[in-house]
Amino acid sequence: MIEKQEFYHGAALIRLLEDEKCKSVRKHGTGYRVNDGIFLLLKYSTKSRTPWGFGFGRDEVERLNQAAQSFSGVAVALICGGDGVCGMTWESVEELLGGKDGWLSASRKFGGQYAVAGPIGKMKGKIPLNRWPSFLFTNGDEGP
DSSP, X not given: XXXXXXXXXXXXXXXXXXXXXXXXXXEXXXXXXETTTEEXXXXXXXXXXXXXXXXXXXXXXXXXXXXXXXXXXXXXXXXXXXXXXXXXXXXXHHHHHTTSSEXXXXXXXXXXXXXXXXXXXXOSSOBOGGGTTGGGGEEEETOO
16 A cells, blocks of 8 residues: 555655656655755645645754754745645745754645745745746755
8 A cells, every 4th residue: 555655755755756857866764865965855645625734843953953063955846736846945845844843834725836934934935836846946956
């Protein structure tokens, strides 16, 4: 039987693997190592409609902060049900969380872009649906 996590992670990972700039993906702790320099955390919501919610526990925030010290880039992919993947840098996520554990909410109107909010407020600007996974490679292999 396919677990829900495998289903949702697989949807994000297949798009990543199909990107010509993706050279390697390996499991690394609770996330993935992309092109040896980027740490990627995948989070998913099974909700079918907007808004999608994502929790970040204290241990998870600490692991992401540690990854930021060890990797040249850290990214979080918010898998929004069957809608798409909202890719963000850890810096953007951390800013919305206020450096603490908490939650993020991603929403998207039909034909629109993802709006992301957290305990600190709303993210400036919106994230295009087609940003995943190309933003991982915007600075070469160094990542986001």
